[in-house]
Amino acid sequence: MNRYPVWNIEAARAVIRAEGDTPDAVLPMLHALQAHFGYIHRDATALVAEAVNLSRAEIHGTISFYHDFRSTPPAARVIRLCRAEACQAVGCEALVTEAARLGVPVDGPAADDVAIESVYCLGNCALGPSALVDGALVGRLDAARLAVLVGGGAVAEVQMP
Numbered sequence: 001m002n003r004y005p006v007w008n009i010e011a012a013r014a015v016i017r018a019e020g021d022t023p024d025a026v027l028p029m030l031h032a033l034q035a036h037f038g039y040i041h042r043d044a045t046a047l048v049a050e051a052v053n054l055s056r057a058e059i060h061g062t063i064s065f066y067h068d069f070r071s072t073p074p075a076a077r078v079i080r081l082c083r084a085e086a087c088q089a090v091g092c093e094a095l096v097t098e099a100a101r102l103g104v105p106v107d108g109p110a111a112d113d114v115a116i117e118s119v120y121c122l123g124n125c126a127l128g129p130s131a132l133v134d135g136a137l138v139g140r141l142d143a144a145r146l147a148v149l150v151g152g153g154a155v156a157e158v159q160m161p
């Protein structure tokens, strides 16, 4: 089950309003919308544009520019696997191969239940391979722990103190 509420225009207006009404509030508004709904619904562009008195094209341009903004709902579980240098040195690319074997290719099309996305350093380098799983930092990831996570289960968090 997805942990985010379904898109709702009145809730979106309240999220936007809480960030103010000036152009410098565009990014905070977009982040707040994504934090609330898990993504930025296509109708949010017009709401944000209206709130800050900018064009829809300008808001759309901002959304498109930042890779981290999602335009579709996320999977129920999102595993953000670190593929930066320190995690590469301890086997993260083997986990990429394992993910494909499990039927969830990294950066592949999102399924409803689980998706794995690449990220580049989570600040947990000494305990790699690392991943952020539904917001929780997991270190010392291996094939067995990845399989549990892909299956919707939980593993012990391992992170730097």
Ligand code: FES
Pocket: 082, 083, 084, 085, 086, 087, 088, 120, 121, 122, 123, 124, 125, 128, 130
């Ligand atoms: S390189 Fe993976 S957590 Fe830093």
